[in-house]
Amino acid sequence: MDRDPIPDPAADLIPAPREAAFGPAGARYAFGAEPDVAAGPGTQGTARWLRGVLGAAAGWGLPPAGPGGRADVRLLVDEGVGRELGPEGYELTVTAEGAEIRGGAPAGVFRGAQTLRQLLGPHAFRRAPLPGARWSLPYGTVRDAPRFGWRGLLLDVARHFLPKDGVLRYIDLMAAHKLNVLHLHLTDDQGWRIEIERHPRLTAVGAWRPRSRRGHRDSPLWDETPHGGFYTHDDIREIVAYAAERHVRVVPEIDLPGHAQAALAAYPELGNTDVVDTAALGVWDDWGINENVLAPTDAVLRFYEGVFEEVLELFPAEVSPFVHVGGDECPKTQWAASPAAQARIRELGVGDEDGLQAWFIRHFDRWLAARGRRLIGWDEILEGGLADGAAVSSWRGYAGGIAAAEAGHDVVMCPEQQVYLDHRQAPGPGEPVPIGYVRTLEDVYRFEPVPPQLSACAAEHVLGAQANIWTEVTEDQGRLDYQVFPRLAAFAEVVWSALPDPAARDYAEFEERMGGHYARLDALGVGYRPPGGPLPWQRRPGVLGRPKEGVPPTV
Numbered sequence: 001m002d003r004d005p006i007p008d009p010a011a012d013l014i015p016a017p018r019e020a021a022f023g024p025a026g027a028r029y030a031f032g033a034e035p036d037v038a039a040g041p042g043t044q045g046t047a048r049w050l051r052g053v054l055g056a057a058a059g060w061g062l063p064p065a066g067p068g069g070r071a072d073v074r075l076l077v078d079e080g081v082g083r084e085l086g087p088e089g090y091e092l093t094v095t096a097e098g099a100e101i102r103g104g105a106p107a108g109v110f111r112g113a114q115t116l117r118q119l120l121g122p123h124a125f126r127r128a129p130l131p132g133a134r135w136s137l138p139y140g141t142v143r144d145a146p147r148f149g150w151r152g153l154l155l156d157v158a159r160h161f162l163p164k165d166g167v168l169r170y171i172d173l174m175a176a177h178k179l180n181v182l183h184l185h186l187t188d189d190q191g192w193r194i195e196i197e198r199h200p201r202l203t204a205v206g207a208w209r210p211r212s213r214r215g216h217r218d219s220p221l222w223d224e225t226p227h228g229g230f231y232t233h234d235d236i237r238e239i240v241a242y243a244a245e246r247h248v249r250v251v252p253e254i255d256l257p258g259h260a261q262a263a264l265a266a267y268p269e270l271g272n273t274d275v276v277d278t279a280a281l282g283v284w285d286d287w288g289i290n291e292n293v294l295a296p297t298d299a300v301l302r303f304y305e306g307v308f309e310e311v312l313e314l315f316p317a318e319v320s321p322f323v324h325v326g327g328d329e330c331p332k333t334q335w336a337a338s339p340a341a342q343a344r345i346r347e348l349g350v351g352d353e354d355g356l357q358a359w360f361i362r363h364f365d366r367w368l369a370a371r372g373r374r375l376i377g378w379d380e381i382l383e384g385g386l387a388d389g390a391a392v393s394s395w396r397g398y399a400g401g402i403a404a405a406e407a408g409h410d411v412v413m414c415p416e417q418q419v420y421l422d423h424r425q426a427p428g429p430g431e432p433v434p435i436g437y438v439r440t441l442e443d444v445y446r447f448e449p450v451p452p453q454l455s456a457c458a459a460e461h462v463l464g465a466q467a468n469i470w471t472e473v474t475e476d477q478g479r480l481d482y483q484v485f486p487r488l489a490a491f492a493e494v495v496w497s498a499l500p501d502p503a504a505r506d507y508a509e510f511e512e513r514m515g516g517h518y519a520r521l522d523a524l525g526v527g528y529r530p531p532g533g534p535l536p537w538q539r540r541p542g543v544l545g546r547p548k549e550g551v552p553p554t555v
Contacts, residue, residue, distance in 0.1 A: 012516025013118055013142075015178055015493035022140030029094050030136040031072060037062045038071035042106045045245055046075055046113050053117065059129040070097050073116075075109050078102040088180070088247075089145030092116060094137045104145075107247040111178055115142055122519035125176075148449065150412050150464030151495040152181035152251075153488065158188035158262075159287070160212075160471040161229035162480070168242050169477075173526065175246040177492035182243055183251040183324065183466060186231075189261035189284040189292070193230045194252070194314075198306050199267065203230040206262035209283040215433050215473055217287040219544035223475075228283075236314045244319045251376070252315050254307060255326030257294040257360045264292055270300050272334040272341060287472040289329045296335065296344045296356050301363060308367070317372050322391065325364050328378035330357055350384070358384030365390050376412070379404070393466065397555030398451045405458040413449040414466040417552035419491060421469045421483050424547060425529055432482065432540035433473040437552040441531075445490040445510055446502040467491045473545065478527045482538050485528035489517055 013020070039047035050073065051062045065071035081091055082104030090103040090112030099116060103109030117124045119137050153174055155162060162170075171182060186193045192206035208228035214221035231239070243250050261284045264271045271278035272295045284290055294300050311323065332353035335341040345352065350359050358381070365375040365387040376391040379400025386392075391410040394401030401411040416423075416436070423436030449465035467488060474480050490510070499505050521528050527538070 012513045013115065014489050014510075014513055014517045015496035016499075016510075016513070017115065017142045017144040018498055019143040020140065022138045024139070027139040028136040029072075029096065029098060029139065030134070031058075031060075035060055035062060035072035036065040036069070038065040038074045040074075040076040042077040043075035043103075043109045045106060046101075046110045049110065049245065050113055054120075054124065056127045057124045057129065058133065058135055072098040074098065074100040075113075076100070076102050077105060077109060079104075081108065085143065085145040088149075089143075090115075092142040092144075094119075094139050094141075096139075099137055107180075108145075110175075110247050111144070111146075112142075114176060114178055115144065117176075118520070122516070122523045125520045125523035146178065146180075146496045147498055148462075148464030148495045150181050150466065151179045151492065152183055152412065152414075152464065152466030153179055153484075154183040154185060154414070154466055154468040154470075156185040156188075156469060156471040157193050158185050158191045158471075160475045161191060161193060161207075161227065162471075162477075163229060164231060164235045164239065166477055166480075167239055171239070171243050171246055171248055173488075173524070174248055176520075176524070177489060178496050179488075179492055180247060181249050181251060181464075181466065183253060183468075184239075185253045185255070185470075187253070187255050187262060187326075188259045189290045190287075191228055191230075191283060192262040192266065194236060194254075194311070195230055195232045196307050196310050197233070198310065199303070201266035202263060202307075204266070206266040206283060209285045211285050212475070213286050215540075215543040216435065216546040217472075218546065221543060233310075233314060240315055240319050249322075250315060250320050251322050251324050252311055252320060253324035253326055254304070254311060255328075256304060256364075257296070257300075257357060258328065258330030259290065259326055260294050261290050261292045263294075267303070270294055270303060272338045274340050275334050275337045289331060291331045291333055293330055293334055294360075295338075296341055296360065304364070305367060308364070312371060312373065320373075322374050322376045323368055324393070325361065325375055325377050327357070327361050327381040328395070330380065332357075352384075354384035356384075357381075358387065361390065362387045391463070395468070397553070399555055401462070402451060402454060402458070405454060405461040408461065410461050410463050412463050412466050414468050415555075416468075417554070418447045419444065419465065419467040421467050421487055422471070422474060424545070425483075425487065426533065427547075430533055430539065431545075432479070432534060432538060433543050434545035434547040435473060436546070437548045437550070439487070439552075441487055441490050441511075441514075442507045444487045445494065445507055446505055447491070447494050448502045449495065465491075465495050473543075478538070481527035482529050482534070485521060485526050486514060486518070489514065489521075 037047050081102050087105035088107045090108040092112045093100045101112035192202045196202050207230040212223045212227050214223050265281050265283045268278035335353045361381045368375045379394045392404040393412050397415045405411045423439045424431045424434040450459050450462050
């Protein structure tokens with residue numbers, strides 16, 4: 001593919017690299033008809049990935065280099081790069097002898113390959129060769145490494161199910177933006193999305209609801225089409241293996257003790273049967289916070305231990321060191337009214353209903369730790385006392401994350417006021433199903449995961465940050481793409497690149513680089529929100545949202 005020479009070939013790299021130097025202007029390494037690859041130990045996965053994506057885009061086979069020859073693309077793990085830049089750091093060099101990627105570990109080589117693909121131009125993101133395309137790379141060197149080790153995206157597949165191929169597609173999109181943690185929200189009131197063989201009704205019953213509300217929970221509109229789906233064991237194994245090939249960790253979330261009505265519909269005995277007729281419950285067809293929660297019994301603990309035993313087998317520790325247990329938005333009204341729950345509070349000596357929730361979380365913290373995993377939960381797990389060893393996803397704002405980090409617990413910052421991508425992207429009536437505060441591309445670019453009031457010691461406990469996309473009003477891939485992109489590109493730069501303080505960030509320069517990045521997203525078929533606003537088919541006229549006005553609070 002021909003590209004006009006530009007003074008700075010890094011002018012559209014996203015996320016911005018730590019260091020990049022190119023020249024002389026217009027000097028490029030031109031690939032022949034059949035380039036080859038030399039893959040050193042530990043880099044075979046990246047070589048396989050390059051053959052897949054560049055084989056499709058350019059029609060190359062990328063065969064292994066022959067003995068004694070100088071390969072067009074050379075991949076190496078370099079301990080020196082690892083000592084200087086860390087395991088995900090890399091050095092990409094292009095000279096008259098071809099391209100060489102040296103990574104601090106296999107993951108670093110893979111991150112460097114993402115940069116190489118960007119430098120080849122937007123056609124490198126297509127799935128078939130375009131006629132007359134010629135391929136070259138600018139001479140130069142890129143040295144790069146991430147700011148944070150946790151650079152995540154949450155996909156809520158419980159409210160609206162995303163088929164397996166959609167999950168795999170999003171793993172590829174994450175990898176293209178150098179993100180490395182996929183948080184899968186697998187269970188909720190509206191659906192149970194993972195097969196559990198010892199409890200088959202969780203998917204036979206819990207994976208399906210009869211209808212769905214269209215829009216916010218105050219909307220009068222309904223979609224009467226039954227909705228559902230789930231991932232089989234083999235689907236999950238495929239997702240995990242696919243992610244691991246791209247150096248993406250997967251965090252499964254099994255929500256408890258709230259957000260549990262799909263489980264209660266399948267197994268009514270899990271609920272507070274002395275205060276509610278749980279046998280009458282179905283999978284919830286509405287949105288919001290649900291009063292139906294798990295009962296605080298040993299039988300419920302044993303049931304969920306069985307669930308987690310299968311989850312741990314499907315999500316190996318090397319790919320999924322963390323397991324998310326939710327712990328958020330758990331109403332206490334049924335426990336307050338339940339004689340059995342009140343007797344349990346007295347028996348356990350936990351004081352009140354908040355203590356009962358903390359007991360749930362502490363139990364699974366110990367259970368997971370005994371099996372070599374770490375528990376992570378939403379910041380409500382702070383209520384009633386933080387479980388020993390637990391990490392916190394700080395979603396209600398920064399406050400929970402600050403409290404946890406100052407107490408010596410690890411934190412992932414994902415404040416809803418800043419990085420909830422289901423929130424609307426612009427003011428005005430044109431945004432489809434507008435939810436929450438306006439969070440523009442620039443707002444996300446100015447998000448700072450480490451609040452200034454954290455002490456230096458506590459700041460070390462900020463593992464990174466995560467953007468979350470909840471899917472109550474995001475019912476298909478088109479809506480998902482619209483809400484996530486282009487803001488995920490800004491988020492990716494925030495968590496990867498060494499940016500100045502938010503007010504000092506050069507958004508105009510980022511916006512200019514986005515001009516080239518939109519071409520990549522077009523080639524990938526991403527239905528992002530255009531800078532000028534939604535296209536006609538991206539609108540949802542008449543579907544009620546719940547916009548909030550003004551500047552979101554910093555809490």
